[in-house]
Amino acid sequence: MPMNFETVEVTTDLLIVGGGMAACGAAVEASYWAKKQGLKVTLVDKASMDRSGAVAMGLSAINQYLGVGKGKNTVEQYVEYVKNDLMGIARDDLVYNIARHVDGTVHLFEKWGLPIWKNDAGDYVNEGRWQIMINGESYKVIVAEAAKNALGMDNIYERVFVIEPLLDGDRVAGAVGFSVRENKFYVFKAKAVMAAMGGAVGVFKPRSTGEGLGRSWYPPFSTGSSAYFTIRAGAEMTCQEVRFIPVRFKDAYGPVGAWFLLFKSRAISAIGGEYMVERRDELQNWAPYGLVKPIPANLRNYLGMLDVSEGKGPLLMMTNEAIAKLADAYKDDPKAFKKKMKELESEAWEDFLDMTISQALLWAATNTQPEEKSSEIAAAEPYFIGSHSGASGAWVSGPEDIAPPEYFWGYANMTTVKGLFAAGDASGASSHKFSSGSHAEGRIAAKAAIKFIVENSSQPNVDMAKVEELKAATYKPLELFEANKDFTTDPEVNPAYIKPKMFMFRLQKLMDEYVGGVSANFSTNKPSLEKAMELLAFMQEDAEKLAAADLHELMRCWENIHRMWIAESHVRTVMFREETRWPGYYFRADAPKMDEENWLCFVNCKWDPATGQWDVFKKPVIRLFE
Numbered sequence: 160m161p162m163n164f165e166t167v168e169v170t171t172d173l174l175i176v177g178g179g180m181a182a183c184g185a186a187v188e189a190s191y192w193a194k195k196q197g198l199k200v201t202l203v204d205k206a207s208m209d210r211s212g213a214v215a216m217g218l219s220a221i222n223q224y225l226g227v228g229k230g231k232n233t234v235e236q237y238v239e240y241v242k243n244d245l246m247g248i249a250r251d252d253l254v255y256n257i258a259r260h261v262d263g264t265v266h267l268f269e270k271w272g273l274p275i276w277k278n279d280a281g282d283y284v285n286e287g288r289w290q291i292m293i294n295g296e297s298y299k300v301i302v303a304e305a306a307k308n309a310l311g312m313d314n315i316y317e318r319v320f321v322i323e324p325l326l327d328g329d330r331v332a333g334a335v336g337f338s339v340r341e342n343k344f345y346v347f348k349a350k351a352v353m354a355a356m357g358g359a360v361g362v363f364k365p366r367s368t369g370e371g372l373g374r375s376w377y378p379p380f381s382t383g384s385s386a387y388f389t390i391r392a393g394a395e396m397t398c399q400e401v402r403f404i405p406v407r408f409k410d411a412y413g414p415v416g417a418w419f420l421l422f423k424s425r426a427i428s429a430i431g432g433e434y435m436v437e438r439r440d441e442l443q444n445w446a447p448y449g450l451v452k453p454i455p456a457n458l459r460n461y462l463g464m465l466d467v468s469e470g471k472g473p474l475l476m477m478t479n480e481a482i483a484k485l486a487d488a489y490k491d492d493p494k495a496f497k498k499k500m501k502e503l504e505s506e507a508w509e510d511f512l513d514m515t516i517s518q519a520l521l522w523a524a525t526n527t528q529p530e531e532k533s534s535e536i537a538a539a540e541p542y543f544i545g546s547h548s549g550a551s552g553a554w555v556s557g558p559e560d561i562a563p564p565e566y567f568w569g570y571a572n573m574t575t576v577k578g579l580f581a582a583g584d585a586s587g588a589s590s591h592k593f594s595s596g597s598h599a600e601g602r603i604a605a606k607a608a609i610k611f612i613v614e615n616s617s618q619p620n621v622d623m624a625k626v627e628e629l630k631a632a633t634y635k636p637l638e639l640f641e642a643n644k645d646f647t648t649d650p651e652v653n654p655a656y657i658k659p660k661m662f663m664f665r666l667q668k669l670m671d672e673y674v675g676g677v678s679a680n681f682s683t684n685k686p687s688l689e690k691a692m693e694l695l696a697f698m699q700e701d702a703e704k705l706a707a708a709d710l711h712e713l714m715r716c717w718e719n720i721h722r723m724w725i726a727e728s729h730v731r732t733v734m735f736r737e738e739t740r741w742p743g744y745y746f747r748a749d750a751p752k753m754d755e756e757n758w759l760c761f762v763n764c765k766w767d768p769a770t771g772q773w774d775v776f777k778k779p780v781i782r783l784f785e
């Protein structure tokens with residue numbers, strides 16, 4: 160079977176893997192510097208850049224904008240906010256570097272045509288302190304257009320799923336992948352590679368099953384490829400234990416940001432108490448982080464989770480109350496009141512229509528009028544999204560001018576593998592970059608990558624025998640299916656192979672039950688984690704038997720292999736950190752307290768491509784300022 164697949168070789172200087180926010184930022188910046196040096200930049204995305212990645216459906220707010228130029232905030236304040244939100248575990252140098260560049264990126268978005276809300280004075284409308292409102296249903300299309308214009312379509316490969324890095328000793332040499340539409344196997348040879356393939360969804364069993372299967376907070380396209388790619392290259396990873404659990408509108412996962420921040424809504428339990436008020440004392444147990452404002456995201460989750468554990472659920476977002484309060488000032492003027500109510504109603508719906516259309520559909524399907532009744536909210540299943548309120552990703556070098564020596568090794572955002580860069584969800588310990596910060600970080604990483612190429616101009620060697628091996632492994636699921644499919648009457652069930660959907664269900668079930676998913680009430684302990692490791696070992700063996708009926712299913716096979724690796728890195732690091740630091744993300748029931756003395760540190764891990772061994776270890780948290 161692999162014989163029928165043409166091998167296409169592409170030789171380039173910088174290879175950007177991914178087409179999301181970070182990759183689009185990288186494309187724009189890299190082309191600028193590459194042109195000056197006569198270098199070639201190539202981008203490869205598993206989907207179509209216009210609507211790929213987490214911003215595919217659009218967004219209603221840009222979540223990182225400081226307004227430094229207008230004196231609204233300082234970069235130091237942003238670093239402080241992120242450090243507290245992550246319960247002390249953040250790289251100040253990385254967060255600082257993104258924060259000092261992010262406003263410029265937002266101004267570029269506006270220049271490229273993104274409508275940003277403005278008040279009468281012409282200033283951006285803030286949703287919260289760091290968030291600004293946008294008409295963002297076409298956000299990704301606008302950002303992708305700039306990237307495409309910068310690179311030129313000849314240098315962009317869409318619908319090519321990258322599976323594996325290529326190495327030349329301790330240096331990255333490129334990547335391989337396959338077209339999900341054509342019988343083509345791609346070999347990209349590059350002097351530097353930037354990983355920007357987003358985070359991971361579908362590692363844990365989602366709340367949505369049956370009819371709703373596939374619905375999750377995180378759009379289903381990102382399946383752990385960034386982590387897989389950097390781990391398999393031998394890069395050191397960080398914060399792989401720091402998953403993210405968003406509390407969102409139940410079942411359709413609609414955003415809550417506008418409700419909490421813009422509409423100033425309250426959330427209460429079904430019994431009626433406001434958990435953020437009634438459980439305030441619990442925050443003392445998580446001091447100093449529990450005592451800062453805003454309260455860290457995971458602790459806000461935790462207080463609600465405590466109510467649900469006590470049987471007081473479901474939690475309710477008081478949309479009706481919030482709208483009534485906002486309209487109250489107009490109550491003496493019926494015409495103005497009616498106008499205000501219409502305005503609030505349209506803002507409420509637009510918030511969903513901009514970024515989570517299914518939530519608007521669910522409201523419509525259930526006759527929910529937000530001005531009339533409250534809506535349920537719930538903690539979602541865990542995700543890996545280092546650019547949002549999680550922190551997982553590769554351990555990357557900080558910027559030369561501010562990083563302490565322990566955090567600097569030559570080029571900003573280079574992983575511990577020579578020539579391999581990471582940004583957005585792919586780089587860790589620099590939480591809260593969101594869409595704008597990921598784009599800014601992509602630009603930072605790309606500029607550094609071009610510098611690396613100029614200073615390391617030789618083309619690394621690609622071992623073509625290894626490439627042939629990878630090609631055979633890539634298409635093996637198709638061969639396995641063809642050879643065995645007629646053995647059973649239903650090709651979905653077969654003793655000789657496992658279909659990717661079944662494989663995914665198995666992974667999700669074990670992660671859910673043993674590693675603190677929804678069913679386990681986000682709680683785990685050492686014996687459960689050991690059980691998860693035992694089951695993951697069986698999965699590793701059975702991954703050899705993955706089977707695919709077509710190219711689409713082949714992509715599903717590889718997506719799940721990638722998921723399995725990020726899952727393993729997660730289990731190993733959750734096991735290593737013998738404390739509970741983010742109780743609203745996961746709870747180590749056998750180590751239920753935060754231990755500042757022993758665990759105010761990063762937990763890093765590394766897989767050695769030569770031996771196949773994992774190593775998990777501590778790295779110090781070094782503050783730039785107090």
Ligand code: FAD
Pocket residue numbers: 176177178179180181182203204205206207208211212213214218219220221222223319320321322336355356357358376377378380381382384385544546547582583584585592593594595597598
């Ligand atoms: P992405 O933008 O997700 O891009 C990943 C890219 O990698 C995609 O192009 C994908 O197709 C590609 N890819 C994946 N696997 C492969 C592979 N194997 N081979 C090739 N290509 C691959 N930010 C805000 O500012 N405001 C918000 O309101 C906001 N809301 C959010 C809501 C949700 C539900 C989510 C999930 C995120 C939200 N964010 C928000 C955060 C923002 O979307 C992310 O921070 C940002 O998209 C991260 O950029 P990235 O480039 O790392 O990943």
